[in-house]
Structures are given as C-alpha cells and as structure tokens.
Amino acid sequence: MQTHKQASDFSLEEHLAAFERGCVDLVDKKDLSKLLESRLAKGQGLRVKFGMDPSSADLHIGHSIPLLKLRDLQALGHTIVLIVGDSTAMVGDPTGRSKLRPVLTREEVDENLRTYVEQAALILDMERVEVRRNSEWFDSLNFEGLLKLCTRMTVAQMIERDTFQTRMEAGEPIGINEFLYPLMQGWDSVEVKADVELGGTDQLFNLLVGRRLQGQEEQRPQVVFTTPLINGLDGRKMSKSYGNAVGLKDDARTMTFAIMRLDDTAMPVWFTQLTRVPDSEMATLLAGHPREAKARLAFEVTAGYHGEEAAREAAQAFDREVRDKQLPDDIATTEWQDDWGDALPLPNLLSQMGLVQSTSDGRRMIQQGAVRFDGEVQSDARATCARPAERLLVQVGKKRVGYLAG
C-alpha cells in the first residue's frame, strides 16, 4: 500500500510555487497564501474544484494541461473535486453560430464520464479524486430555486463577458440558457465548498461567478486560477474538429509525429504546460536548435503516456521515415480484386486502395505529380495499371503509401 504525502509535509513556498507555475490568472495570490497558511497549520490540504463537460469525451493534450496541474496539486496532498456537469450539459449549450447541441441522455453522460475518467486516469490518480455530478443538487432544485439563482446576477453583469460581447457585435445568436451556465457552474462551487477552482483561461468569467455566489452564501470565496489554452498544430485553437489536435489516446507514433510538426513559436508554452522539464534545462533546450528542442518535447509528452521505450521508438521512426525519407514499417497491402479485370485506370486504382478520396481526387493527384509507383512518378491520369506480377509500391504525396499485390 502506497502512502501519500500530506499537504503539511510541504512548505508554503512549495505549495505556492506549484499553483503559480504556468498559471495565467490567479485571483488572488494573497487569498491563496492566507488560505494555505491556515489550512497547513491544521494539517489540511485544499479542496480544488475542476469541472468537466460530459458532452464530449475525446480528450486532447490541451485538456491535459489542467489535469497535469491537478496532478501536481494532488501530489502535494490537496483534494481534487471533479465536477461532472451533467445537469449543465442537459441544458443544451448552443455554441456560436452552430446548431443547438443535442440534449444528452443519462446514458450518454454515463458513457462519456466513463471514457473521461479512463483518459484522466492516464494523468491523475482517480482513486483519490472526489467525483461529483451536479445533477446531485440541480435535480432537486425546483423552479423557485432556479428563479432565486437567477436573481444573483444582472443582465449587465452577464453580458460583460467578452464572448457574449463578441457574439452580439458579430450578430450571432445567444441563447437565454447560456446565461444559466455561469450561474450553475458557480453554484457548484457553493455545493462542494470549493477552496480553489481551476479552469482554462476561457473559464475565468465562470470561475469568478463561483466566488461571487460563495460570498453571498457566506462561504470563503474560492481562489480562482487558470491555465492557458494551447493552440493546435497549425496555430489555431486546438480542437478535434479542426484536425489539429493531439489526442490523449493517440499511439506513441501518432503523438510523436504530430508534435514534430508543431510550429516552433508554440514550443515554450508547450514545454511549460505539457512537460515538467526543469526551467533551467528548458531554457537551454529552447536556446539550442529548434529541432532538438522539439524532439525532446515530443519525447517528454509521448513518454508521459506510453513510456520511454515507446517514445524512443517513435522518435527513431520519425527520423527514419520523415528525416531520412524511408518507408514506414507497416504498409497496408491491397490485393488485386478479380472484378477489376486485367487492368484498372490509375485514378480508380488509387481510390480503390483508399489512398485518395475519390477517383476525381486521384486524377488530380496524378496531374500534380504526386503519385509514384515503385518510386516512379505517374503523370498520365488516363493510363491504366495492369495486375502486377510482383508487389507494387504505390505512393501519393509524402504521407500516403500502400502496396498493391497481384
């Protein structure tokens, strides 16, 4: 049985440093310092609240930033309280100009929670996390209770929030229900008696509502702090739908290859937020050759999820395949189908092999000189390919490869 350290085993300075490292907003430091002091004196840690959105469960490394922070705090003996926003999710959150999000059923929430915990467990010790669903208190809050909650804030206070401002100026719709969000999230803090709440920088407004509501309930207002949102591989906000995200469940190879494609300018933030390489070492790396720094970054992150050996292998594969332009180890083989007859037009062949999206796409690739058979460029889109006697290597661009067997 492993015994965990207590908060009082660490100095105030160590606690403060852990909170402050890589943090963007901290409201406010004095409160935190005083709070820590009084709790440590009693041999207690803090209750650190963190909310998860159960409407999606696919986590990417952007999500890992607060989780890593929570892990640091957990190691210092603080209690992590994970709020599952099942009630908030069921309100249905219309995001920007897109359509209403479908309202989630209990079953979907359960399923998303399960996969979330599974992924969060890659980082946190979930055994020691207090998981609370906010339906626990919102289900019993009747209409009167809801009205009361609504009186806690004014419309003016609500639309101070920059996202509302922006959307109003852009003429985009805002649902009334969206005003309920911050209130509900803030009320969660009251219910779990949070000492501290962590969120991404986009959550600052919501986090501050928690402070306000706790104050009104004569609780000590929570300390609020935020971690940055990192951009995706292409510099835009990291999001699964932009296809610029690195998934927590991506395999070592995918992870390493993706991180190696990262924009140089994003490295300092990624290093600080996604690794725990000591500051001085980080500075040395960043001052050196960007390629080396990035390789180290990829290694650190990948090793965190897959272990050092897998990370090393992935790095070697990257050097071999991308730097030295050699073929990957595992190339899928497509067997020649009998109904293709004796020969198949090149665009159709590429499409059948799944190397291009459509025959038309294949035709374009050929015209652009992207298609190679055994290394030889095929530039005639009208040409056909006969059933090969020996295994034929088919390449489209730099990344798409396949074998064709006769």
Next chain:
RNA sequence: GGGGAGGUUCCCGAGUGGCCAAAGGGGACAGACUGUAAAUCUGUUGGCUCAGCCUUCGCAGGUUCGAAUCCUGCUCUCCCCA
C-alpha cells in the same frame, strides 16, 4: 405583434435570369524550398464511364427554353420598434 436584413460549396464571403461547379480569402492537399516546421513561390480543392455528363447555393413547390439569382409557402438567424 410591426418593420427591415439575411441563410451560397469544409469555413468566411462575392454572386440578382444564361459567360456559374459558382469571384476572393482561410483551411486542406500537392509540387519546389527546408531543420521536422514556419515563411515564400506554384498548382489543386463536388462526383463520374471526364474535351462530355450528373449533383450542389436553407426546405418545398411554381414561372421560364434556361434559376443560386424571379414568384409562393414554410423554416431558421440577426437588427430596429412595441
């Protein structure tokens, strides 16, 4: 409730009867360059049995030789007034 403006291809956005598979930008993909990127230059970006044909401009009808463009109904969004 009244008035006005809108819904266009992955996204933003131009297009008011044929020259529109639809300008321009973004993104993506491909080629050159490179450090693995970025930046830059070039090209491509609905589908197909591909010099032709088919499908697409909120939805459903209609007018017309011909509609993203005109008409009718429906639907969704924004703004102003109440």
